[in-house]
Amino acid sequence: MTPGAPDLTNEYDGPCAVCGAVVPAGTGALRHGPTGGWEVFHRDHVREPAPPARQDLPGWHRRRLMALDIATTGNRAAVDRILAAAVRVSDGTTYDWIMDPGSNLLSLAPGKSHGVTIARARAEGAPAPRALDELATVVADHLASREVLVVWFAPHVLATLHAELLRHGVPPLTGRLPHGVARSATRSSWTATPTATARAAAPSKRSPRGTASRTRGRVTRRPTPRPRSPWPR
Ligand SMILES: [Zn+2]
Structure with a gap:
């Protein structure tokens, strides 16, 4: 045994x-x-359980895979900013951005290990709207071709990217694909990625803290309804 x-x-x-x-x-x-x-x-x-014999099988792992990662000022999509982003494609194509997050930052001291400081992002970075638009174009083109996007800790990365695109007035991924993200990415490609978390809920445009309403002088706070996810289940 x-x-x-x-x-x-x-x-x-x-x-x-x-x-x-x-x-x-x-x-x-x-x-x-x-x-x-x-x-x-x-x-x-x-x-006893045993893995199947090694074979030369076709599958999602042989398709054009794109990996996306970002360096941020923190892990709160509602306030934190993207300072750098990287895309790696299985055909060898690479993209890198350092982006100037602009002003009005709520996180002034990213306690992160990625090494991209706000000072460096401001000094070396492209304006965030331009860099984000390029990044979104690259990712949306990949998804439109129904290939696999691989994202470590996808709920954080995709929610932060979505929030940043909206914040800078750049069309979000959901607006760039003919039928939204859900129908443009095949079910199999999403469920086959190592990060099933790619199905994470998209960020809500509402306050994450819920909706307050006043009824007969009482303030009741009810939780914000879960946003309808643009990612397939
Ligand atoms: Zn027996």
Whole structure:
């Protein structure tokens, strides 16, 4: 059996998943079956899980993959800014941006490890609207071709990108694709990415703190409804 795996046995008599003969209670080995249920085996018939043999299979991993990452002033999409962005494509194409975030920053001292300071972004960066427009164009063109976008910690990256595009008056990704992000990215390409979190909810244009309403002198605060996600489920 797998080293370290608990040695589970059957509480009741049951047919062996390999030979079909009865395994008396307490003598067999229990394993998770392929559909999630339990299977019982004679001790000498147990099938240990094994990866399939290595093959030269087609799949999403052979398609044109694009990876996107950003360096920000923090992890709050509502206030934090993108200082740099990088795109790497599996065909070798690379894009890099350093962007001047402009004024009105709420985060003045990014305590981040990416090394891009606000001073450097201001000194070396392109104006944020121009850089963001280029970035959004590159990503939207890729998604429009129904290829796979790979994003580590996608909820943060995509929400921050969306907020930054709106903040600078640049059309967001959802407005650049013929049918929105959801229908332009195939279901398989999204669910096959290492980051299933790409399905994360898009940022809401409303306050994240909810909506306050005054009813007969009482202020009640109800949670903001979850925004309808533009990403496929
Ligand atoms: Zn058996």
